Amino acid sequence: MTATTGDVWLPFPPGEIDGLPDSFRYHQWDGEDTFPADPAACVFYVTPYMKSQEVTLRPLARMPALRVVQTLTAGIDHVLPGLGDLRPGVRLCNARGVHEASTAELALTLVLASLRGIPGMVRGQDREEWRGGFYDALADRSVLIVGYGAIGAAVEDRLAPFECGPVTRVARSARTAPHGPVRALADLPDLLPDADVVVLTTPLTEDTRGLVDAGFLGRMKDGALLVNVSRGPVVDTAALLAELESGRLRAALDVTDPEPLPAGHPLWHAPNVLITPHVGGSSSAFEPRAKRLLARQLTRFAAGEEVHNTVLIKD
Template sequence: MKVWIAHQEGRELLGPQPAGVEVEICADAATLPSDPAEVRFWVPPFSAVGRAADLLAKLTGLRVVQLLSAGADKWAGQVPPGVQLCDASGVHDASVAEWVLGAVIGSLRRFPAFARAQQRHEWAPEAFTPAPELTGKRVLIVGAGSIGRAVEERLAPFEVTVTRVARTARPEQDVHGVGDLPGLLPAAEIVVLLVPLTEQTRGLVDGSFLAALPDGALLVNAARGPVVDTAALLTEVATGRIGAALDVTDPEPLPAGHPLWDLPNVLITPHVGGAVAGLLPRAYRLAGAQLRRFAAGEPLVNRVVDGY
């Protein structure tokens, strides 16, 4: 069985594989290592999405696409019938949760402002009013999946009050449905977005969502850029009433001249929430386990189904 993976180091990271599995490196969709019609299992590089349609047409024997990303929204409609699409849910929990915690603390404690002061060689603590603190805050996690749980675990030492929201309510787990948001937002001092991008979540955070937040609230987007209406966000944060920490934007990348760059109450990072040294080992451990399941005829995990 022929397998294509995206990284040379992935050969070892996959772990032991059954006899008959042939692993090849396909790091660039423009440079194919062998006949694509023979490939049964594909682990594409992160950058493959743009050319995926052209390559998928050549992978006529393909049965599994195992992504390295937790989100599969960019693959919607790309994978032909009969091919299982699986995401890397679970792989990015720790790294994204770390980013969320760092972004929240950095934003509340005004690290970006201090970094700018450092560049100017200014030591002027009197120029800053006492900063808000994370301790005791009311946190609303929109996207109560595995990353949401990882975020909540890391927030626990700060004595916060966490409210969870998912696509559908799960009362037995104290999880609200999206329909409850209007009643929850006015009490939310920090809102963390962790939902996948779907037709239901696109534009979820609009003008009315933002207007319902209390003064001084912080919006943290570690999901996908289009979950937030950028124009509505810009209108709200430009007043200084609320702040934002964004690892994703719409459009992405954010154009150099976009006004969000210059707002002192907005922290922006270039979609690096999952970009840590441990990413590839974790991702390829998952891919290796999936490959062994597939070779043994066992059901795969993390399958992306209709309605993702």
């Protein structure tokens, strides 16, 4: 796939990205109302980061020369509805390699904060209350990682120093990974009752939408912790609320359904839940990794080499 000329749309100022090939015309667009140039000349479109689906998809129907759509997210579900506007052969690439470290850090933060009762201690500090006592540790706790891709593996890497119990890995289909065997999604009913902590790192697909429903939650052991750093719709919010309000389960959520979580939603004040506002990938680690990825991808594109991280090719 050779492209030695044409426009490239970037959400960053081009001058801030080292190593961009000279053959393209670069334009910065991060979702503003006005396009930076004629979309018809764009051959490589880097989608704005953390903007709405409507904003992300707005220029696609006006990009007949487009060859590559590059997201800056690990998931690509927000782009899929716009594929009908693209010509055959367009490649959709994700940001594998950009978010693993940051998202895994947050997953571990949510696990530790929830088990050690940090949210309650913060509230106690606000009220000048000394909330002593015994709290759960991660040490010796069994962990089930649902969605064992690059982020799931990064989560396991960070669990290793904490002396947790057995780590069980689950993905769409069974395989062997460097850390050990990966079980299939179909095995979840047998695996859930043994897990003290369940971490969701799965992409949002038709198979995983609503995966964590009343049946899934009902198989989790009493007192278990559910951590979601994947996508909100992977979890049935009503079913989770029922378990939280009963006091049987705990949850730590970086993503919710709906999202953003509106004021007045009962999830805000449900017992035993810690909520962060979808910041798994939004850290100081994001921008330098994203810029390095774009430089590599565009260098390959200019040289006629296949770009990395291709998730699908429009047929």
